[in-house]
Amino acid sequence: MSAETSGLIADRALLGRTSTAERVADVLRTRISEGFFSPGTRLAEDAIAGALAVSRNTLREAFRLLTHERLLTHELNRGVFVRVLTTDDVIDIYRVRKLVECAAVRDLTEPPTGLDSLLAAVSDGAAAAEQADWRGLGTANIRFHQVIASFTGSHRVDELMRGILAELRLVFYVMQDPRWFHEPYLVRNGEIAARLQEGDGAGAATMLAVYLDDAEHQLVGAYANHNPAE
Amino acid sequence: MSAETSGLIADRALLGRTSTAERVADVLRTRISEGFFSPGTRLAEDAIAGALAVSRNTLREAFRLLTHERLLTHELNRGVFVRVLTTDDVIDIYRVRKLVECAAVRDLTEPPTGLDSLLAAVSDGAAAAEQADWRGLGTANIRFHQVIASFTGSHRVDELMRGILAELRLVFYVMQDPRWFHEPYLVRNGEIAARLQEGDGAGAATMLAVYLDDAEHQLVGAYANHNPAE
DNA sequence: ACTGTAAGGATCGTTCAACAATCCTTCAAG
DNA sequence: CTTGAAGGATTGTTGAACGATCCTTACAGT
Numbered sequence: 001m002s003a004e005t006s007g008l009i010a011d012r013a014l015l016g017r018t019s020t021a022e023r024v025a026d027v028l029r030t031r032i033s034e035g036f037f038s039p040g041t042r043l044a045e046d047a048i049a050g051a052l053a054v055s056r057n058t059l060r061e062a063f064r065l066l067t068h069e070r071l072l073t074h075e076l077n078r079g080v081f082v083r084v085l086t087t088d089d090v091i092d093i094y095r096v097r098k099l100v101e102c103a104a105v106r107d108l109t110e111p112p113t114g115l116d117s118l119l120a121a122v123s124d125g126a127a128a129a130e131q132a133d134w135r136g137l138g139t140a141n142i143r144f145h146q147v148i149a150s151f152t153g154s155h156r157v158d159e160l161m162r163g164i165l166a167e168l169r170l171v172f173y174v175m176q177d178p179r180w181f182h183e184p185y186l187v188r189n190g191e192i193a194a195r196l197q198e199g200d201g202a203g204a205a206t207m208l209a210v211y212l213d214d215a216e217h218q219l220v221g222a223y224a225n226h227n228p229a230e
Numbered sequence: 231m232s233a234e235t236s237g238l239i240a241d242r243a244l245l246g247r248t249s250t251a252e253r254v255a256d257v258l259r260t261r262i263s264e265g266f267f268s269p270g271t272r273l274a275e276d277a278i279a280g281a282l283a284v285s286r287n288t289l290r291e292a293f294r295l296l297t298h299e300r301l302l303t304h305e306l307n308r309g310v311f312v313r314v315l316t317t318d319d320v321i322d323i324y325r326v327r328k329l330v331e332c333a334a335v336r337d338l339t340e341p342p343t344g345l346d347s348l349l350a351a352v353s354d355g356a357a358a359a360e361q362a363d364w365r366g367l368g369t370a371n372i373r374f375h376q377v378i379a380s381f382t383g384s385h386r387v388d389e390l391m392r393g394i395l396a397e398l399r400l401v402f403y404v405m406q407d408p409r410w411f412h413e414p415y416l417v418r419n420g421e422i423a424a425r426l427q428e429g430d431g432a433g434a435a436t437m438l439a440v441y442l443d444d445a446e447h448q449l450v451g452a453y454a455n456h457n458p459a460e
Numbered sequence: 461a462c463t464g465t466a467a468g469g470a471t472c473g474t475t476c477a478a479c480a481a482t483c484c485t486t487c488a489a490g
Numbered sequence: 491c492t493t494g495a496a497g498g499a500t501t502g503t504t505g506a507a508c509g510a511t512c513c514t515t516a517c518a519g520t
Contacts, residue, residue: 017306020474021294045501055475057287060502061294064251068298076247077482077501095384099333154325160390250503275472285504290473307472307511 021061024054028062032071032082033166035173039084043072070167085170087220094216096164097145101208104151105192108201115196118147122189129186134179138172141182144189148208175222185211251291254284258292262301262312263396265403269314273302300397315400317454324446326394327375331438334381335422338431345426348377352419359416364409368402371412374419378438405452415441 018026028048031037049059063080066072072080085093105112121144128136142165149161175181188211195204248256258278261267279289293310296302302310315323335342351374358366372395379391405411418441425434 019304019306046499056501057290057476057503058474060287061291064291064294065298068295074249076249078484079501092384092386095382096386096390099330099382099384099387103329103333152325152329154322154329156322156326156394157329160326164386274470276470286472287474287505288503308513309472 020054021058021065024052024059024062025065027052028066029069029071029166032066033169033173037082039082039170039174041082043080043082045079069163071170083167083170085167085223087224089167090171090220090223091216093164093168094212094219096160098209098212100152100157100161100164101145101148101212102205104148104157105196105201105208106205108151108196108199108204110199111197112151114147114150115193117150118144118193118196121147122186122193125182125186125189129183132179134182137182137186138178141185141189142169148192171219171223175226181215181218181222185215250284251288251295254282254289254292255295257282258296259299259301259396262296263399263403267312269312269400269404271312273310273312275309299393301400313397313400315397315453317450319397320401320450320453321446323394323398324442324449326390328439328442330382330387330391330394331375331378331442332435334378334387335426335431335438336435338381338426338429338434340429341427342381344377344380345423347380348374348423348426351377352416352423355412355416355419359413362409364412367416368408368412371415371419372399378422401449401453404456411445411448411452415445 028037028043037043043063045056045059049056052059063072063074067074067080071083073083074080121140125137125140125144128134128140146158146161146165149157152158172178172181188207192204192207192211195201195207258267258273267273273293275286275289275293279286282289293302293304297304297310301313303313304310351370355367355370355374358364358370376388376391376395379387382388402408402411418437422434422437422441425431425437
């Protein structure tokens, strides 16, 4: 392969069109993540297929994708529902986050490439908080941790993290007060980023561990309170 | 809920039947993992739907599942193919394995629950090696690392690991000599298990790191040699 | 030899209609 | 208040259909 053509292989992704099922999955995914469909909601095939003007078969392919991403649950002969996370799910998710995020920074001894994205996420969060845009703060916070995971340099870890955080959003949007949950961590994000800027990965890792434990407890407490039946 | 009925909730999983699409996916998954379908093979819808006596629509649902698991690749208007891993994929997979497996044991200070499963995997591997059953040795080896991951106590990590190892099998079965690849690590598995038995998680972690680096290099070397075009 | 074009067939993408299987609701009976 | 039965609604799965896209082959043209 010549040097010129090899420069084009990065453009393959742009060229890959998407099927209808994937586009439908995208629509539903964003709808779920923004809380338009609340956890527990049943997604009836006829209704949604009609609304999106696609056939039931195509919609079912999209359902299968989202079920595999754990955003939907599929009960045979009963249909698909927006996933309702249990407290155990939240705990499990934070177990994964601690494992991945801490490992992503622990062995760093110098500022990682992509640190600018991390700092950008912090300042974006600060700007959102300045304007009392708590929802924007939430997304900035999520992006912060996505960048943390990207320091592993692994595409699969990136995807894992994307899925995990998408699941977490299922919890965020059933809670009414995003400020209460996201604001306390803005300062900590800055501190963690500062550690990484100094090349102190181990320090950042321990801070992240405490951070995630706190967030987990706060979330589990609020979640159990909000959904005492479980 | 009474005490008696609560004892039955564990049986819910048994009760959950499976759809045809999932069963089809299971069949194809095992066929791929055992090398019946080699990487690069195209899976034509008509042929396979006919062979399995299911409709194309149902088969396509199964394809979507397996594509999401990265066992198949889907090219629009061209069909689905058994995934062909690149060297970069192998490197990425081992990056995930190092991250997960090392983190799973690093913080252990006493023998974890489930250590018996680990020891069983070791002895099963030894028994298979004794009988020159190199394929059996390979599966025992894989199970060993699956148990390692299970020490995280996270269902999501288990699933991640299951997927990662399923991907790796795509490489194992294009190589002709499973003995050459799996046998050297039998002893090391035993040593790692011994460390964990002594409660030396950190020691096991460093051994695992070296182990996985060696395996990665060996595999990448053999793979690049086998598939020089990439 | 290399590039371009055209035709044909094969396969995929998607839709639609149909029917059996299952579930949910309602309501009556015990 | 529980049990059972009838009826309607939804899902599970199939088969056929048709346009769109791709692959192959053949046939020129430069």
